[in-house]
Amino acid sequence: MDTNEWTPERVLSELQAHNTGSASNDSDVASLASRALFLLGRGHTDLEPDFTAFYPAFTQRVEAGARRQVFERMREHARSGLLRRDVLLHFLRLEVDRGIVAEAAFDIARIGVPAHEGEAHGADYVLELVVTGSVANAGAALAGLLALACDDVNAKLRLLRPALALCEADAALAEMARHARDHVHAATVEFWLEWMESLVGSLPSAQRVFDRAADALVVLRQAIGGQVVYDGSWVAQPAPGTAEDAMSARELPLGRFAASVTPRLAALATAAPESPSLRRALAAWLLVH
Numbered sequence: 208m209d210t211n212e213w214t215p216e217r218v219l220s221e222l223q224a225h226n227t228g229s230a231s232n233d234s235d236v237a238s239l240a241s242r243a244l245f246l247l248g249r250g251h252t253d254l255e256p257d258f259t260a261f262y263p264a265f266t267q268r269v270e271a272g273a274r275r276q277v278f279e280r281m282r283e284h285a286r287s288g289l290l291r292r293d294v295l296l297h298f299l300r301l302e303v304d305r306g307i308v309a310e311a312a313f314d315i316a317r318i319g320v321p322a323h324e325g326e327a328h329g330a331d332y333v334l335e336l337v338v339t340g341s342v343a344n345a346g347a348a349l350a351g352l353l354a355l356a357c358d359d360v361n362a363k364l365r366l367l368r369p370a371l372a373l374c375e376a377d378a379a380l381a382e383m384a385r386h387a388r389d390h391v392h393a394a395t396v397e398f399w400l401e402w403m404e405s406l407v408g409s410l411p412s413a414q415r416v417f418d419r420a421a422d423a424l425v426v427l428r429q430a431i432g433g434q435v436v437y438d439g440s441w442v443a444q445p446a447p448g449t450a451e452d453a454m455s456a457r458e459l460p461l462g463r464f465a466a467s468v469t470p471r472l473a474a475l476a477t478a479a480p481e482s483p484s485l486r487r488a489l490a491a492w493l494l495v496h
Contacts, residue, residue: 221239278302281295293323295314299315349379353383380419396464418482431461438459
């Protein structure tokens with residue numbers, strides 16, 4: 208296909224061909240997704256219905272690593288201003304890959320992307336989409352919000368705990384617990400640890416949720432590549448879209464922070480001695496080089 212002919216009309220035609228099963232076998236699905244997203248990010252919203260219908264084929268025919276590359280390009284364009292920031296909403300709503308969805312939610316909240324209708328923006332908009340069932344991977348979206356380490360956002364996430372504790376929400380809770388960014392913040396660790404402490408009085412009936420929270424603490428510990436944990440919020444960044452290494456959060460030595468976590472986990476072991484997840488969490492946070 209001649210890429211010089213990737214006009215909005217040509218992209219629409221290709222999307223429709225894929226959606227009706229009449230596309231040629233050698234069509235480049237990833238390239239089509241990239242071009243459609245670029246045009247959507249430039250304001251060609253008439254492509255949205257057909258792109259939404261096309262996205263499942265994109266996830267089925269293009270492996271997650273390649274989809275992440277598409278996402279990273281679109282995110283960079285959104286951060287630079289080349290594309291509209293709301294282009295990230297397509298990944299938030301339609302994608303199933305945990306990492307992509309979490310990062311899309313993270314950026315939408317951090318940049319403050321507004322809703323197309325209504326007053327919600329940023330994290331509130333992400334929460335609105337999650338609560339209304341408009342996100343394919345709700346747990347990953349919530350994980351992206353939790354990674355912001357923002358007190359106001361975490362307070363709203365705490366209000367969702369009763370809903371997340373329901374058996375029918377276990378898949379979402381599991382996805383939320385499995386994601387961690389490279390920069391782990393104290394407030395994110397505290398969210399899960401405090402939740403575990405609040406569940407002690409409800410054990411053993413709350414064992415499943417208790418173990419999910421413990422699993423999250425293992426994931427967070429494993430995500431710490433260096434010797435620091437951060438104390439502060441990504442929302443406090445003065446200029447949305449700046450490089451992540453410009454983060455102004457205070458660095459906490461990992462050893463000192465872990466020393467504040469492990470006694471609390473050890474205390475929980477008395478109430479939940481049969482929890483393998485808790486034992487793994489305690490072992491992970493005790494192991495500091």
